[in-house]
Amino acid sequence: MRTLALWHHTLQPIPDPTALELAVNALYALPRLLVRGLLVLLVRLTSRAGTRAEYLADRLAARTASTQAAVGLVDRLLISNSLAVLLRSEANRAALGGSRSAREAKARADELWGLLTAYTASVPEHEYERQRRAGARRGHQADATHPPTHLRRACLLAGEPATAQVVPRVRQNERITTELAAARTEVARRLLRDGLVH
Incomplete structure (x- = not known):
């Protein structure tokens, strides 16, 4: 997830682009959408397990302290x-x-x-x-x-x-x-x- 988030950030469009940067923004559009789609899919697939793990960690903390x-x-x-x-x-x-x-x-x-x-x-x-x-x-x-x-x-x-x-x-x-x-x-x-x- 961290790697995908880093790639998504790296592929963000350049603000106030010149003509060449506009072409780069267009070139990055499809890879950025693919990375974003993978990131959203991964978050959705793991969020329930992650949420459950947080509740279990809280319970463990309560038993410990x-x-x-x-x-x-x-x-x-x-x-x-x-x-x-x-x-x-x-x-x-x-x-x-x-x-x-x-x-x-x-x-x-x-x-x-x-x-x-x-x-x-x-x-x-x-x-x-x-x-x-x-x-x-x-x-x-x-x-x-x-x-x-x-x-x-x-x-x-x-x-x-x-x-x-x-x-x-x-x-x-x-x-x-x-x-x-x-x-x-x-x-x-x-x-x-x-x-x-x-």
Whole structure:
């Protein structure tokens, strides 16, 4: 699907074409339609299996961390646009700040996760409720391959609530945190340096 999408993008008509580019646009028309047709067919053939897989993944998350935790994660998807704006803002601020020492860059990268955590914690429950209602009306989805968020939430809440089957002990949490520290810093550094959030 990704390859077909890339080909479809590559074969898009050239805007404001010259005479030669107009001929190229005409030449690309049939291949573009064929690629688009294959892409649509592939999406239709796999979308039901993909949707089912998403619901099963949500159920697995509920069994692993608890239904309450899985529902909380699905709710966080509703504020993903606000988080993306915050990330873009921080990436712009970092770009305007110029080059920094490695220690300052690491500290700034670590601050990013604290900022995102604080922002998420500051969103009141009534805002999540408003987002849930609005999302149900407009069919909010994390992306085109995921089922609507409100349906994922309803599916998680249907039936008996699950308790967490995986509860790491304090020492395990410390080891996990230590193991992921370098990756956590590097991801934040890239987000701030490259502005990877679009």
